[in-house]
Amino acid sequence: MMEENIAAIATPPGKGGVAIIRISGKSPLALAEKMFTPAGKTKVCDFEPYRMYPGQIDGGTFCDYGLCVYFKAPASYTGEDIVEFQCHGGESVARGILKQAFRLGARSAGRGEFTKRAFLNGKLSLASAEGVADMINGESEAEVKAGYLLYSEKLTEKVRALQSELKTLLAGIDVSVDYPEEDIEEQHIEELVIALRKLESELTELTASYGVGKKIKSGVTVAICGKPNTGKSSLLNKLLGYDKAIVSSVAGTTRDAVEGTLEIEGRKFNLYDTAGVRDSGDMIESIGIERAQSIIRSADVAVFVVDSSAKLDEEDARVLQMVQGKPLIKVVNKIDLTQDETLIDADVLTSAVTGEGIAKLMRLMYEKGFGSRAEDAAFLIEERHFNALSRAKDCLHKAIFACGCQPLDLIGIDVKEAWDALGEITGETATEAIIEEIFSKFCVGK
Ligand code: GDP
Numbered sequence: 001m002m003e004e005n006i007a008a009i010a011t012p013p014g015k016g017g018v019a020i021i022r023i024s025g026k027s028p029l030a031l032a033e034k035m036f037t038p039a040g041k042t043k044v045c046d047f048e049p050y051r052m053y054p055g056q057i058d059g060g061t062f063c064d065y066g067l068c069v070y071f072k073a074p075a076s077y078t079g080e081d082i083v084e085f086q087c088h089g090g091e092s093v094a095r096g097i098l099k100q101a102f103r104l105g106a107r108s109a110g111r112g113e114f115t116k117r118a119f120l121n122g123k124l125s126l127a128s129a130e131g132v133a134d135m136i137n138g139e140s141e142a143e144v145k146a147g148y149l150l151y152s153e154k155l156t157e158k159v160r161a162l163q164s165e166l167k168t169l170l171a172g173i174d175v176s177v178d179y180p181e182e183d184i185e186e187q188h189i190e191e192l193v194i195a196l197r198k199l200e201s202e203l204t205e206l207t208a209s210y211g212v213g214k215k216i217k218s219g220v221t222v223a224i225c226g227k228p229n230t231g232k233s234s235l236l237n238k239l240l241g242y243d244k245a246i247v248s249s250v251a252g253t254t255r256d257a258v259e260g261t262l263e264i265e266g267r268k269f270n271l272y273d274t275a276g277v278r279d280s281g282d283m284i285e286s287i288g289i290e291r292a293q294s295i296i297r298s299a300d301v302a303v304f305v306v307d308s309s310a311k312l313d314e315e316d317a318r319v320l321q322m323v324q325g326k327p328l329i330k331v332v333n334k335i336d337l338t339q340d341e342t343l344i345d346a347d348v349l350t351s352a353v354t355g356e357g358i359a360k361l362m363r364l365m366y367e368k369g370f371g372s373r374a375e376d377a378a379f380l381i382e383e384r385h386f387n388a389l390s391r392a393k394d395c396l397h398k399a400i401f402a403c404g405c406q407p408l409d410l411i412g413i414d415v416k417e418a419w420d421a422l423g424e425i426t427g428e429t430a431t432e433a434i435i436e437e438i439f440s441k442f443c444v445g446k
Contacts, residue, residue: 003080005031006113007106009094010445016089018066021097022445023106024114028083029070031104034058035097036068036085044068049075057085059096060103064088078114079121112442116435119427125156126427126438130382133442134217141266142216149379158206158379159425162199162392166419169195173412185408192411193403196396199418203393206380212370213381215300219261219268220369223296225323226305227315231333234352235305236260236273239362264366272299293322301368302326303361308349309338327368331361384434385425392421 005025011018023031033044038055047053049072057064064087071082087093102108110116115129124132131150138144149155169192176188224232240260259273274292296302302323306316329347336351347364350357380386399414423429 003117005101005106006109006117007098007101008109008114008445009098010084011089011094012443013091015091018086019089019091019094021085021087021094021101022082022109022114023084023101024076024078024080024082024109024117025106026080028081028106031101031106032068032070032083032085034104035100038068052086057087057097058100059087059093060100062093062096064093064097074121074123077123078117079123080117109444110439111444112439112446113444115442115446116439119435124151125153125425126430126435127156127159127382127385127425128153129427130384130438132446133438134381136443136446139261140216140219140263140268143268143381145266146213146216146379146381150381155379155385156426159422162202163419163422163426165195165199166415166422170412170415170419173408173415177409177412180408189403189408193400196400196403196415200393200396200400203389203396207386207389207393210380210386213379213386214383215369216267217381219270220301220365221270221272221299222301222303222365222369223272223274223292223299223323224303224305225274225292225296225319226331227307227310227313227319230305230307230310231350231352232273232305235303235331235333235350235358235361236271238352238355238358239271264362267366267370269365269369296322296326299326301329301365303329303331303365304344305331305333306344308332308334312344329361329364329368331357388421388424392418395421 003025005023005028007021007023010020010022029044029047032047035058036044036053036055037058038044038047038053042053047068047070049070052067052069054065054067057066057068066085066087069084069086071077071084073079073081076082085097087097112129112133115124115132118124119126119129128151131147131152134147134150135144136147138147172188172192176185224236226232236259240262260271262269262271272295274295304319304323306312330344331348331350332344332346333350333352335349335356336354348357348360350361352358380389395414395418399411399418402411402414420429424434427435
């Protein structure tokens with residue numbers, strides 16, 4: 001499908017070595033002919049695809065010397081003809097060249113429109129397009145890795161295999177509905193139940209992997225709690241400062257401010273410092289306590305900190321009660337001062353001053369966050385995919401129960417619904433609204 005030419009700057013705004021202007025559609029090469037003068041004798045119309053050509057790029061009121069490459073349909077990102085210009089990476093340079101493309105008839109690309117065209121042209125599935133966004137937006141190595149698995153159609157392949165089995169079952173059901181014979185039907189239902197159970201258990205396994213996938217995408221939430229002055233903030237700073245290069249302080253989730261984000265073994269951890277939990281009449285303090293409680297409630301892991309030089313008291317007991325049932329790491333801090341590790345049954349002894357024990361604390365956070373069975377790959381990181389798979393699983397569950405007590409054509413409806421739910425992942429049955437929402441999260445130029 002060849003559409004009008006769309007153009008956008010594909011590189012982020014700001015100064016850089018190079019900027020890329022991308023044009024996709026029915027005739028980007030004809031457009032390039034009007035704004036690119038190749039060095040030497042080559043003509044734009046004779047360009048070999050996938051080869052870089054140096055030359056002069058027209059920026060309207062100025063020229064730049066850069067490169068031009070032509071991707072020939074359908075072997076291109078969008079499935080259409082694409083031309084890309086690489087110019088010097090100044091915002092005005094790139095904008096001038098883009099404007100020149102607009103003057104020559106291209107229109108401004110919408111968010112994710114290149115990828116949307118790729119999807120509509122069958123170059124990638126909807127899940128794969130989401131993988132592209134996950135890679136671009138990924139804040140940790142694990143998220144990028146998971147995004148790449150999606151992008152490279154690993155989930156789609158699994159889903160398509162399930163869909164194909166469902167299709168076979170549906171075909172069998174149709175035959176039985178059309179030519180009902182009692183004996184055959186009974187045997188058919190037995191086989192059907194076995195097949196449906198197998199598919200249901202595959203879906204169960206897949207949906208279970210979302211536990212890890214979700215944490216990879218959103219990060220493991222860690223609440224650091226304990227009495228005031230035990231060294232919680234100092235520990236948090238030490239953890240964040242452990243590898244400053246990959247640490248960023250992220251302001252504001254909708255609920256609370258994340259104090260800091262850090263990456264442990266390529267996975268994201270969101271750390272929260274919680275205020276003391278003293279039982280007092282002070283209103284400001286009670287707000288702090290409520291906030292601490294809500295952070296702890298939603299945290300994946302709690303880090304309970306005590307001061308090695310202090311005695312345990314009621315307040316410690318109160319904090320411990322709050323974290324009950326959570327994966328917990330018990331920390332005795334300030335061991336540079338005293339070494340009373342008998343205070344609590346500590347998992348790790350730390351000093352926020354010397355840094356002792358911090359590496360072990362990070363390792364424990366990783367283990368508590370993900371369990372010791374650290375799956376290498378997670379391709380279920382999108383809630384949308386999880387919901388679709390869960391719906392498919394529920395439909396199969398319903399179908400299994402209906403087997404033997406409901407007419408086959410009704411069972412067929414459940415099986416078809418499961419197929420449809422899976423199609424939302426690949427995009428086959430996704431509504432226009434879903435598709436729009438997915439691409440609206442992309443940046444312009446992708
Ligand atoms: P929070 O109220 O629990 O957040 O505690 P802070 O992090 O504010 O620390 C309270 C005091 O203890 C500060 O003066 C810190 O410098 C000090 N502190 C924190 N951790 C350590 C540690 O491991 N060793 C020593 N010697 N002092 C610490």
